[in-house]
Amino acid sequence: MFAKTAEFYDLVYSFKNYEQESSQIRDLIRDVNPSAQSILDVACGTGQHAQFLAKDFTIDGIDLQPEFVQVAQRKVGSGSFSIADMRSFDLDKTYDVVQCLFSSIGYLTKPEDVVSALRAFKKHLNPRGVVIVEPWLSPEGYVEGVPYMAPPVDQPDLKIVRMNVSERKGNLSLLRFEYMIARKEGIENLREDHELALYTVAEMKSFFAEAGLSVEHDPVGIFGRGLYIARDASSR
Numbered sequence: 001m002f003a004k005t006a007e008f009y010d011l012v013y014s015f016k017n018y019e020q021e022s023s024q025i026r027d028l029i030r031d032v033n034p035s036a037q038s039i040l041d042v043a044c045g046t047g048q049h050a051q052f053l054a055k056d057f058t059i060d061g062i063d064l065q066p067e068f069v070q071v072a073q074r075k076v077g078s079g080s081f082s083i084a085d086m087r088s089f090d091l092d093k094t095y096d097v098v099q100c101l102f103s104s105i106g107y108l109t110k111p112e113d114v115v116s117a118l119r120a121f122k123k124h125l126n127p128r129g130v131v132i133v134e135p136w137l138s139p140e141g142y143v144e145g146v147p148y149m150a151p152p153v154d155q156p157d158l159k160i161v162r163m164n165v166s167e168r169k170g171n172l173s174l175l176r177f178e179y180m181i182a183r184k185e186g187i188e189n190l191r192e193d194h195e196l197a198l199y200t201v202a203e204m205k206s207f208f209a210e211a212g213l214s215v216e217h218d219p220v221g222i223f224g225r226g227l228y229i230a231r232d233a234s235s236r
């Protein structure tokens with residue numbers, strides 16, 4: 001998924017204010033589970049949120065991309081970061097918060113995979129624990145045929161431009177990223193295809209219910225993509 005471009009992830013996403021987002025997440029956690037001390041960051045990527053949340057919580061992470069897990073572990077020496085698939089992981093440990101941010105859940109393009117992942121999140125919750133999921137866009141919120149360019153990376157020895165035009169196939173959004181990477185040696189062109197499912201809020205809520213979680217939906221969230229906040233339905 002990110003295999004070809006893992007080393008550039010933090011640079012390409014430098015337009016995202018992870019520090020600010022992390023303080024919003026910290027405040028949200030303080031609100032929904034005031035005694036929370038531990039977080040599992042599912043699909044943690046390169047640990048961009050974890051590095052800031054580690055100031056207030058103990059935090060572990062999992063991700064499918066080995067290079068990301070290595071980077072996250074380097075950034076957050078106090079936590080334990082491992083390669084695992086969110087659909088089927090078992091860390092034999094529980095947490096006050098299980099979070100899955102920046103639309104990572106959208107990479108699960110089959111409803112049954114989302115339900116499996118949410119079941120795994122629930123299994124890793126402490127009794128009063130909360131699940132926080134920042135989703136990908138809903139079908140109504142995704143517009144086809146829009147050209148996008150990530151803010152270019154412009155360093156003395158490295159320039160990166162990433163573009164795509166939004167495409168769609170049924171309930172799948174297709175992000176065919178084209179990169180131009182300029183270094184001393186020359187310019188490299190890379191192509192990386194991402195497929196993320198466009199689930200409606202009603203569908204997402206039904207996945208939570210099927211996984212045994214009671215859920216609330218905040219349509220805005222931390223990055224404008226909304227947020228689901230859920231608890232084990234049997235502990236209410």
Ligand SMILES: C[S@@+](CC[C@H](N)C(=O)[O-])C[C@H]1O[C@@H](n2cnc3c(N)ncnc32)[C@H](O)[C@@H]1O
Nearest residue numbers: 043044045063064065084085086101102104107
């Ligand atoms: C858009 S990135 C978000 C990463 C990070 N949470 C952030 O905010 O920067 C999506 C992440 O989901 C991870 N991912 C996708 N499918 C996964 C799966 N089945 N299990 C675990 N991680 C997965 C990718 O490797 C990638 O790190």
